Amino acid sequence: MLDVLIIGAGPIGIACALEAKKNNLNYIAVEKGALVNSLYNYPSNMTFFSTSEKLEIDEIPFISNNSKPTKQEALEYYRRVATSNQLNINLFEEVIEVVKKSDYHYQIVTNKQTYNTKNLIVSTGFYDIPNPLNIPGEDLPKVSHYYRDPHYYSMQKLVVVGASNSSVDAALETYRKGADVTMIVRGEQIGERVKYWVRPDIINRIKEGSIKAYFNAELNQIFEDKVTFKDENGKIQTLENDFVLALTGYQPNFSFLEKLGIEINKQQKYIPTYNEETMETNQKGIYLAGVICGGLETHKWFIENSIIHAEKIIKAIKS
Known part of the structure; x- marks a missing residue:
């Protein structure tokens, strides 16, 4: 039985995995594509709005040639964070089904294997479904x-x-x-x-x-x-x-959240229900991290201001 399973290995999913490892939790992160898959699919010549230090995870230095890093520099940075810390991340593994056995017990079926976990972190971003x-x-x-x-x-x-x-x-x-x-x-x-x-x-x-x-x-x-x-x-x-x-924007996978039993406020920008202090949803043991927390307000959360979600979630799980 895992302590925590993380769905998504973007920058915030990596931050959650790193925080879980630091706290000696039994964890795994699964990603349906490549590492930081959404970032990998960004335009080739993209330059970030944020400066490199604001994209750092756990104060691990992010050195770029200019103050605002490029896509390729970001790929290199997050890859090195994942590999140098030997994080447990399974790539090209897609979640097919999540079965709630009880509070704090979920069975996760992927295209490769089945996991049982006490806690689930959903950090799937919003880049997969175009408006x-x-x-x-x-x-x-x-x-x-x-x-x-x-x-x-x-x-x-x-x-x-x-x-x-x-x-x-x-x-x-x-x-x-x-x-x-x-x-x-x-x-x-x-x-x-x-x-x-x-x-x-x-x-x-x-x-x-x-x-x-x-x-x-x-x-x-x-x-x-x-x-x-x-x-x-x-x-x-x-x-x-x-x-x-x-290029009309993108949205989170709301149907997946609803299948998990997470309440979504469709009257207010489809914002999912979660505790802002712990990031836990109305489903015991299921947490949200990153841009998915903003519903249709996809400009509300981004890498630099949602990295803190990782620390909040792991602290809640530990307590």
């Missing part, structure tokens, strides 16, 4: 909810949906690799949360006409060789198009 556009043509091969590398879109007519950090990064990088970029933005301007050193760049590229942008607009339908959208005056317009990057 859908819910429009005709969204399922065409030319449409992607993930952006990885700009070269793929070189010399192509690209529509980028959204005005968040990911949308802005994609628009700028693909434009500089030779794509003909048009942004379709529901709001009236580029998002206020966009990285402060990037926001002036995109605004200036739009002003000079290098990147076309339609604000207060909404994509209407996607075809093989074009898209239609509703402009700020409610008029339907048509654009020739090769690819669509629908």
Whole structure:
């Protein structure tokens, strides 16, 4: 019988595993993909908003070439934290079912084996389920909810949906690799949360006409060789198009939480029920860690302010 099983081996899952090891608990972390799988699937040229010291786990130094580390530097850091501390992490192992035997006794069935544990930590992030556009043509091969590398879109007519950090990064990088970029933005301007050193760049590229942008607009339908959208005056317009990057954000796996019996406040941004001091949910022995705690408010929790969840949870388990 394990003391604790951790679902997810992102930065917060790693922090939970490290804290469990420090407190001599019998633990295992399982991750359905690669180590820090969501981070691995971020855009190739991504730079963090946070400085490297704010991404550190347990005061283990994170050294980067610049104050704001790159994706590759972060992968190297979290990999070294996991390997140098010999953390018990099983990769490419997906949780299939969780059976509650009693309070503080759960049976976890994965695609590889079955575990019994007294406590369960859910640290699964929010990157796996994109927010859908819910429009005709969204399922065409030319449409992607993930952006990885700009070269793929070189010399192509690209529509980028959204005005968040990911949308802005994609628009700028693909434009500089030779794509003909048009942004379709529901709001009236580029998002206020966009990285402060990037926001002036995109605004200036739009002003000079290098990147076309339609604000207060909404994509209407996607075809093989074009898209239609509703402009700020409610008029339907048509654009020739090769690819669509629908970077409309992501959401946690609420259905998985509900299967665990965790209460979710659907009236208030789908925020799950948990004790802020211990991170324990309404299910005895099940804890939440990281961005999943914020429901649809995915900007509320991120690496630097949710690492503390690991210490809170392990302290509660020990007590």
